[in-house]
Amino acid sequence: MAALTRAAPTKQELKSHEMGMHTEQLTGRTQQVFFDIDLNEPHHGFGLPDTFDVDFNKRGEIDASNMDAKQVNLRIRDMMKEGYGTIVLKNPGAKHSMAVGILNRLNLIIEGSLGYFGLGLLDGPNVRISGRVGWSCGENLMSGTILIEKNAGSQFGAALRGGDLVCKGDVGSRTGIDMKGGNIIVGGNTGAFTGFMMQRGRMVLCGNAGKNLGDSMYDGVIFIAGEPQSLGVDAVWGEMTDLDRGWLEQKLKKYDVMPKGGIGSFRKIVAGKQLWNYDNLEPTEKKMVL
Numbered sequence: 001m002a003a004l005t006r007a008a009p010t011k012q013e014l015k016s017h018e019m020g021m022h023t024e025q026l027t028g029r030t031q032q033v034f035f036d037i038d039l040n041e042p043h044h045g046f047g048l049p050d051t052f053d054v055d056f057n058k059r060g061e062i063d064a065s066n067m068d069a070k071q072v073n074l075r076i077r078d079m080m081k082e083g084y085g086t087i088v089l090k091n092p093g094a095k096h097s098m099a100v101g102i103l104n105r106l107n108l109i110i111e112g113s114l115g116y117f118g119l120g121l122l123d124g125p126n127v128r129i130s131g132r133v134g135w136s137c138g139e140n141l142m143s144g145t146i147l148i149e150k151n152a153g154s155q156f157g158a159a160l161r162g163g164d165l166v167c168k169g170d171v172g173s174r175t176g177i178d179m180k181g182g183n184i185i186v187g188g189n190t191g192a193f194t195g196f197m198m199q200r201g202r203m204v205l206c207g208n209a210g211k212n213l214g215d216s217m218y219d220g221v222i223f224i225a226g227e228p229q230s231l232g233v234d235a236v237w238g239e240m241t242d243l244d245r246g247w248l249e250q251k252l253k254k255y256d257v258m259p260k261g262g263i264g265s266f267r268k269i270v271a272g273k274q275l276w277n278y279d280n281l282e283p284t285e286k287k288m289v290l
Contacts, residue, residue: 056085059086061090094131096116098115102121147166160180183201190209235270
């Protein structure tokens with residue numbers, strides 16, 4: 001029988017050796033260390049960057065009158081690093097992209113209004129805003145709370161993932177677009193395509209809604225006390241339960257938001273689930289769904 005011989009290494013194998021990908025004999029469980037798992041070193045381990053121990057009783061102020069958004073955001077981070085757990089932001093001047101990317105527990109009080117993309121990418125803070133906010137407020141909120149006393153622009157809570165996002169006034173169109181979790185509460189009216197492509201979470205609308213409410217929603221729940229101009233594709237009326245009413249009462253009392261008709265005025269909208277297997281439908285079936 002002819003002896004078995006190993007073929008010459010290919011170019012790909014030679015290249016992988018040159019890159020150091022074959023320096024360890026992979027037999028059994030490897031002991032090679034790839035990550036530093038010391039949670040006390042958040043910048044080098046698995047912890048989040050720019051997270052600090054803060055004292056909520058330690059209070060500081062930022063006057064944003066003569067500062068741009070970047071300077072404000074850096075100042076917030078520096079104050080958290082110094083241990084400030086309560087920060088009051090004064091004179092924000094409706095600047096854009098303010099107070100974003102905060103991955104820390106923090107009491108943030110904003111005295112005034114914000115522009116576009118305010119309070120995006122937050123994970124942990126509790127924020128209260130005395131004024132208004134522009135487009136895409138609270139985008140990708142992971143955890144914490146945001147409470148807005150007046151009105152908000154379009155795409156309120158886009159891609160929300162967790163926490164509570166509350167606006168006591170009216171909001172624009174496409175509220176909660178691509179929502180993936182958490183809760184959005186609107187004390188007034190909302191615009192068209194609210195809940196568009198909603199995937200999870202709960203949305204509470206104390207007023208009326210524009211056309212195509214819940215269009216193409218995959219999952220999640222929308223509670224509405226007013227009237228929608230129309231429901232979107234695959235959005236259907238659901239049945240209210242005692243658990244729904246109990247949750248609504250507890251959540252709305254917490255933020256001092258309630259429709260004129262009380263909890264009893266809410267109705268429930270859920271996904272019809274006709275789009276779940278849309279690609280597998282026949283052409284005539286697709287027309288019926290749409």
